[in-house]
Amino acid sequence: MSITEKPLQRRQFLRGALLAAVFIPATGMLASCVGGGGSTTAPGGTVSAKNPFGMAAKSTVDAVIFKGGYGIDYATFAGKIVEKTQVGSTVKVTAATNIAQTLQPRFVGGNPPDVIDNSGANLIGINTIRAQLEDLTPVIEAKNLEGKVIKDTLYAGVIEPGTFDGKFVQLNYVLTVYAMWYSASLFETNGWTVPTTYDEALALGAKAKAQGKYLFGWGKEAATYYQTMAIGSAIKEGGDEVRLALENLKEGCWSLKPIQDVFTGLKKIIDAGYMQPGGAGTQFTAAQAQWSNDEKFILYPSGGWIENEMKTQTKAGFKMTGAPELTVTTGSKLPQKALHSTAGEGYIVPSQGKNVAGGKEFLRAMLSHDAAVNFAKTTFSSTIVKGTIPADGFGSTALVSQVKLLEGAGSDVFSWNFVDLYGLNTDQLVVWNTFLQGDSSVAQLTSGLQSISDKVRNDSSVKKVTVT
Amino acid sequence: MTAVVPPTAAPAGRVSAGRRWSRRDLTFDKISFMVVFLVIPVLGYILFVVWPFIQAFYYSLTDWSGFTPGMNFTGLSNYFKLFSDDIFMKAVGNSLLLVIVLPIITVVLSLVLASLVTVGGPSHGPVRGLRNSSIYRVVSFFPYVIPAIVIGIIWGRVYDPSAGLLNGILTGLGFEQFQSFAWLGEQRTAMIATIFVIVWGLVGFYMVLFVAAIKGIPAEIFEAARIDGAGRFRTALTITIPLIRDNIQTAYIYMGILALDAFVYMSALNPGGGPNNSTLVMAQQLFTTAFTKGQFGLACAMGVVLAVITLVFAGIVFIVNRLTGGTNEVAE
Structure with missing residues (x-):
């Protein structure tokens, strides 16, 4: 008896330990769920012309900057400006590559940074945190370091992408122009003209084929660049009602006639065999190199970042140039030169930050002429601040053509948010890869995209943004 | 198990559970052995394995967005x-x-x-x-x-x-x-x-x-x-x-x-x-x-x-x- 008892006792002890393991943390957890979130705002400084947000004297600004293609030197540069204008203050610029993963604990713990560059592949979905962000209207209504009201120094259409339900929470710093990119030198030697409609593109495809080249090409992670182009074309063709239907995830929005016409135009190009085959299995920068380095295909729809992205893989004398996205007919509602342009690199200021005024002051420095010129010069990209690109574009043809496209479009600049806002890109990529490969019809593409939109519309747990 | 043991004093020749763990037996050796080989690993296991499991299960019953301190309980939805x-x-x-x-x-x-x-x-x-x-x-x-x-x-x-x-x-x-x-x-x-x-x-x-x-x-x-x-x-x-x-x-x-x-x-x-x-x-x-x-x-x-x-x-x-x-x- 006493021999058999021994192991049993040990087991009971273990069993007890296991029970404790289950129950003790359970109570602690319930308590911890309530905790967190105490915001401590630093005592404000005096509001003055030089300190419009009342940043506390000698305070520290905690800035977390996405470290991607643009690096973080431009932010350090802006930090130095803050330190100079607000004497005695310090700006701590930290680099991060996975913004969501890095900052999630700080948001939950109630001590987020004062200003964040929310960008990159792992950015925090703006819809998730927009309730916790500062309204940045005071920033653009303030005067910049040169004494001009900031709002008046910005390009058209840069405030709207950061405005959700009437609250301007995200300042997108880098201007992005969406266009169809080509090599001006290649087109010149072959005597090709840049197409403006899908029919012209189809005709150009035949000419390119004669030279052993394809018209378009794509990479598997970037198949939705064609969706971006298609939506841009459809909005130009059918006007604002197309944009609003898509933005508000309307029932049957993808079946609107302008969208269907664009899809049909694209399908003709695919069926004619003018797409570089194999894109669904090609890594996207490898696919882009087939365009910029091997010149296997001649047109590529993308954002203005393409030049910087392909800098090391572009043929000498390529002369990368952008053209407005195609329309279906010549009688489109918006002019052919209308432009899909928005701004990227979303800067946000969390309301729970320790130095909210400091975060805003940092943005004011970023929007100063010096900081904007510095950014353009070092990254070959334009900020949302006007008049920072010289005529030679620091030697970049793509940068010059971006400014030209913007000037050509005037006030006909549009953009949309629903893809990023609801995180639809991953699901849409699948549908687009199949379509571009020639494996699905226009009807299948439409129903695939529609069901992605419908799923979000019918999901009551997703907060919708109404766009008007 | 405990039901077998009479509630009164243990009969002679039989060592009850309570008696076995008398204070006299808890020598430094035994205690340090238990701490090093039992208490610390179990605590580590609870903290880094069991606890996250329970947390994850609790969160799965909420609408937590991941970026807020608070969340609503939504049951099995x-x-x-x-x-x-x-x-x-x-x-x-x-x-x-x-x-x-x-x-x-x-x-x-x-x-x-x-x-x-x-x-x-x-x-x-x-x-x-x-x-x-x-x-x-x-x-x-x-x-x-x-x-x-x-x-x-x-x-x-x-x-x-x-x-x-x-x-x-x-x-x-x-x-x-x-x-x-x-x-x-x-x-x-x-x-x-x-x-x-x-x-x-x-x-x-x-x-x-x-x-x-x-x-x-x-x-x-x-x-x-x-x-x-x-x-x-x-x-x-x-x-x-x-x-x-x-x-x-x-x-x-x-x-x-x-x-x-x-x-x-x-x-x-x-x-x-x-x-x-x-x-x-x-x-x-x-x-x-x-x-x-x-x-x-x-x-x-x-x-x-x-x-x-x-x-x-x-x-x-x-x-x-x-x-x-x-x-x-x-x-x-």
Whole structure:
């Protein structure tokens, strides 16, 4: 008896330990769920012309900057400006590559940074945190370091992408122009003209084929660049009602006639065999190199970042140039030169930050002429601040053509948010890869995209943004 | 147990539980032993394993976005949502396909290789492997030394439709239909190509595991079998496999758990889930739901489903092994 008892006792002890393991943390957890979130705002400084947000004297600004293609030197540069204008203050610029993963604990713990560059592949979905962000209207209504009201120094259409339900929470710093990119030198030697409609593109495809080249090409992670182009074309063709239907995830929005016409135009190009085959299995920068380095295909729809992205893989004398996205007919509602342009690199200021005024002051420095010129010069990209690109574009043809496209479009600049806002890109990529490969019809593409939109519309747990 | 023990003083000759742990017995040695070998590991286990499990389960019952201190309790609605979500169900289907196919291929292939390099040699002289088997053993272990993400990137390049090694060789051999063939972009080949990469990466490890197990079998048994006239195939089937079945079971479960995860390989080869989501696995869907869509509650529910499937899988392997006559111990 006493021999058999021994192991049993040990087991009971273990069993007890296991029970404790289950129950003790359970109570602690319930308590911890309530905790967190105490915001401590630093005592404000005096509001003055030089300190419009009342940043506390000698305070520290905690800035977390996405470290991607643009690096973080431009932010350090802006930090130095803050330190100079607000004497005695310090700006701590930290680099991060996975913004969501890095900052999630700080948001939950109630001590987020004062200003964040929310960008990159792992950015925090703006819809998730927009309730916790500062309204940045005071920033653009303030005067910049040169004494001009900031709002008046910005390009058209840069405030709207950061405005959700009437609250301007995200300042997108880098201007992005969406266009169809080509090599001006290649087109010149072959005597090709840049197409403006899908029919012209189809005709150009035949000419390119004669030279052993394809018209378009794509990479598997970037198949939705064609969706971006298609939506841009459809909005130009059918006007604002197309944009609003898509933005508000309307029932049957993808079946609107302008969208269907664009899809049909694209399908003709695919069926004619003018797409570089194999894109669904090609890594996207490898696919882009087939365009910029091997010149296997001649047109590529993308954002203005393409030049910087392909800098090391572009043929000498390529002369990368952008053209407005195609329309279906010549009688489109918006002019052919209308432009899909928005701004990227979303800067946000969390309301729970320790130095909210400091975060805003940092943005004011970023929007100063010096900081904007510095950014353009070092990254070959334009900020949302006007008049920072010289005529030679620091030697970049793509940068010059971006400014030209913007000037050509005037006030006909549009953009949309629903893809990023609801995180639809991953699901849409699948549908687009199949379509571009020639494996699905226009009807299948439409129903695939529609069901992605419908799923979000019918999901009551997703907060919708109404766009008007 | 306690019911047997009388509540009054223990009868003579019988030491009750209470008496056994009297203060006198708790010497420094005993206490320090318990602290080092029991209390600290259990606390560590609770803190880093049990506690996150419970937290994840609790979060799966809420609508937590992942970025707020507070959250609302929503009961089982996340689970209902999951089971009516066609993309998640597709991911579950793919994970189940992997858990069925991957362990079988890997275990069978590594068993065959292990037999060849240990007992598959010449039929005269002592029982040994093929000539130069030690070289094969080292070479087949190479892929396991390479990190999974590197394997994924390398094979992503090999499968590249226009500039990849595979299509280059195939078209060079005259198979013109593989010109620009997208191995990872076609629905019918994407999963097979992916499975091949995972097997390639892991077969060496399981081979070494089985080699060690087979080496543990006394050579006399193989010699006796050979004298009785058993061929190599018969020896493998009726001598080797029954004697190392515990190792096979362990390998099977490890491989199954890896197949249910498979996150690294999948996101390196087809980050978007592949053509028509044909290579999308649960772990990938969990990641996007949590960090891209900001639905941590729903993502936690996916994690719970994944954990349940893993447990069920391990249970099935144990039951099958037991029904077919094995022990229920996992060999280490």
